[in-house]
Amino acid sequence: MAKVISKFDFPKLIDQLKKNYDIFAPQSKDGEVIFDSVTDATRVVLDYETTVLPPKIYFLPPEEELFKVTNGKVREIRIEKQFIVFGLNLKDLSAIVQLDQIMDKEPGDFFYRKRRDMSTLIAVSDVEVGVPPGGDLILEKISDSNFRAIATTEKGRKILNLDLFQEKKIEAKAKSKKSLSKLDEMLLDSELLSQAVEWSRENYSQIWEKLGKLCIGCGICTYVCPLCYCTTGEDKISFNKSICSRCRKWDACTLPGFAQIGGGHNFRPTQKERYFNWFYHKFVRAYKEFGQAQCVACGRCQKYCPAGIDIEKVLEEILIEFKKANSKREF
Amino acid sequence: MENPLLPVNLEIEDTKDMSSYLKYLRLKPSSGDFRLNNNNLVFNPGQFAMFGLWGYGESPFGIASSPFETKFMHIVVGRIGNVTGAIHKLKKGQKITYRGPYGNGFPIDFFQGKDLVLVAGGFGIAPIVSLIEYVIAKRKKFKKVYLLYGVETPGDILFKDNFNYWRKSIEVILTVNKPTADWKGAVGLVSKLTKKIKINPGNCAAAMCGSQSMEEALENILRPLGISDRRIFVSVDRKMNCAIGKCQHCTTGDKYVCMEGPIFNYDQIQGNWD
Numbered sequence: 001m002a003k004v005i006s007k008f009d010f011p012k013l014i015d016q017l018k019k020n021y022d023i024f025a026p027q028s029k030d031g032e033v034i035f036d037s038v039t040d041a042t043r044v045v046l047d048y049e050t051t052v053l054p055p056k057i058y059f060l061p062p063e064e065e066l067f068k069v070t071n072g073k074v075r076e077i078r079i080e081k082q083f084i085v086f087g088l089n090l091k092d093l094s095a096i097v098q099l100d101q102i103m104d105k106e107p108g109d110f111f112y113r114k115r116r117d118m119s120t121l122i123a124v125s126d127v128e129v130g131v132p133p134g135g136d137l138i139l140e141k142i143s144d145s146n147f148r149a150i151a152t153t154e155k156g157r158k159i160l161n162l163d164l165f166q167e168k169k170i171e172a173k174a175k176s177k178k179s180l181s182k183l184d185e186m187l188l189d190s191e192l193l194s195q196a197v198e199w200s201r202e203n204y205s206q207i208w209e210k211l212g213k214l215c216i217g218c219g220i221c222t223y224v225c226p227l228c229y230c231t232t233g234e235d236k237i238s239f240n241k242s243i244c245s246r247c248r249k250w251d252a253c254t255l256p257g258f259a260q261i262g263g264g265h266n267f268r269p270t271q272k273e274r275y276f277n278w279f280y281h282k283f284v285r286a287y288k289e290f291g292q293a294q295c296v297a298c299g300r301c302q303k304y305c306p307a308g309i310d311i312e313k314v315l316e317e318i319l320i321e322f323k324k325a326n327s328k329r330e331f
Numbered sequence: 332m333e334n335p336l337l338p339v340n341l342e343i344e345d346t347k348d349m350s351s352y353l354k355y356l357r358l359k360p361s362s363g364d365f366r367l368n369n370n371n372l373v374f375n376p377g378q379f380a381m382f383g384l385w386g387y388g389e390s391p392f393g394i395a396s397s398p399f400e401t402k403f404m405h406i407v408v409g410r411i412g413n414v415t416g417a418i419h420k421l422k423k424g425q426k427i428t429y430r431g432p433y434g435n436g437f438p439i440d441f442f443q444g445k446d447l448v449l450v451a452g453g454f455g456i457a458p459i460v461s462l463i464e465y466v467i468a469k470r471k472k473f474k475k476v477y478l479l480y481g482v483e484t485p486g487d488i489l490f491k492d493n494f495n496y497w498r499k500s501i502e503v504i505l506t507v508n509k510p511t512a513d514w515k516g517a518v519g520l521v522s523k524l525t526k527k528i529k530i531n532p533g534n535c536a537a538a539m540c541g542s543q544s545m546e547e548a549l550e551n552i553l554r555p556l557g558i559s560d561r562r563i564f565v566s567v568d569r570k571m572n573c574a575i576g577k578c579q580h581c582t583t584g585d586k587y588v589c590m591e592g593p594i595f596n597y598d599q600i601q602g603n604w605d
């Protein structure tokens with residue numbers, strides 16, 4: 001027996017949930033799919049490849065107010081209402097699981113944690129889920145119109161109590177998983193990627209020379225990445241100086257001033273170094289810190305890079321050269 | 332859950348211009364004393380903290396006072412940007428925000444029982460001052476201790492008022508890059524200075540802070556004295572924003588300067604590409 005919901009009931013489900021939660025879900029806009037607040041539940045899109053910005057925008061927003069100081073009195077800013085991110089795909093879901101681990105590492109990030117505590121994650125998958133990567137509720141497509149509900153937390157089980165979910169005996173099975181992309185396959189061996197990227201800085205530097213010239217330092221790859229989380233603080237003051245907002249905004253390690261200190265010295269003065277650092281963080285520093293590359297192969301950075309850089313191809317090239325240079329070692 | 336980004340207020344108890352662009356601040360908690368850590372210190376010598384102003388932001392500073400002192404802290408602020416420019420305008424009695432201390436600090440346990448060479452360049456003396464104060468308070472636990480302090484001109488020497496008191500316990504060697512006519516001390520961080528330092532290379536350690544002159548000190552003095560890179564501890568300067576290992580601004584190689592530093596032994600960071 002399992003809890004099952006018909007896809008025709010999704011709008012009803014969203015409308016019922018809206019009574020107690022703010023709902024954010026993928027919707028079409030100007031030819032792209034984006035996460036947005038739901039006003040009309042029938043407009044929610046579920047068969048999409050990827051949204052423009054990843055769902056991290058709800059936990060680490062592009063710009064967020066942390067503290068408000070009014071005439072010397074400091075107030076921490078917190079969101080007041082529970083919310084649901086509906087219609088996540090499994091890649092974005094596993095990115096959030098990884099981001100939780102990053103932001104909760106001691107000393108944990110207070111503001112991220114508060115937002116996560118207020119949120120419920122509902123993922124939708126059109127292929128079999130296997131071991132759920134995380135989240136609160138996953139809706140797995142088992143036939144053209146029916147979805148099996150897999151609750152993984154108390155928050156998720158609470159939603160399953162709604163009448164729209166019916167207890168049924170199911171024979172149908174979800175479609176088996178899509179075949180892995182090359183990048184997915186490479187990510188299975190984070191250790192090898194870490195060694196190869198580290199090796200490439202000195203031993204295959206021509207690729208970084210080339211990419212340093214190609215990269216225009218716009219930062220888009222980091223903004224669309226579900227696992228990039230650099231920020232910078234910024235204080236804003238009202239005209240009469242009585243109110244101060246301490247905000248933090250997304251930053252990007254590929255931007256020129258990222259490692260520049262007061263007085264002007266820049267520890268990564270060239271685009272080559274900054275672009276390498278983006279890879280170094282994702283595949284080397286991240287592996288050393290958390291044992292896993294910070295990439296889920298969502299494809300956004302490749303899709304939105306104005307210079308057309310494709311990280312799958314870059315990593316492939318580095319791995320080929322690394323294996324060639326180390327042909328006597330077994331991997 | 333505590334919010335590590337929420338600062339507290341400190342009050343400016345005293346302030347003085349140390350030079351045209353350096354300002355000294357003596358700061359006390361708005362109420363009570365500074366809390367002690369597991370080592371029974373307010374901070375470990377070499378740790379840094381984030382000081383700032385609402386409406387301007389925060390900047391990292393090394394703490395330049397005794398780590399045993401629970402009533403006040405000293406910092407030296409160079410006027411180089413937005414936050415430091417605003418701090419320079421503050422007067423006695425006004426408030427400044429504080430959070431920290433952060434990072435590791437110098438390995439004071441490892442230093443015990445050893446000869447020490449402390450090297451400071453310019454206003455990199457700040458974290459070295461906290462180490463000097465610690466060493467003087469526990470003087471018997473250390474063997475010979477030298478402070479080698481290099482600045483541009485004699486007018487740039489900071490903490491002059493402390494020298495007489497320091498000299499009772501440790502050897503102070505001053506050197507300038509651009510001497511004035513009446514300067515009688517050494518010029519430059521030159522190998523000649525090794526003659527003034529008598530240490531046992533087999534049982535010694537060095538602590539350094541100050542960006543420009545450190546390579547020179549290393550090449551001309553510390554290595555010729557026979558101090559191995561692993562025993563040379565350097566305070567590393569990077570951009571800091573969150574100071575809690577999240578924002579990524581301070582990384583060098585695979586290290587977070589705010590969490591794993593700012594003190595590294597020279598071996599650890601030598602050859603880092605950034």
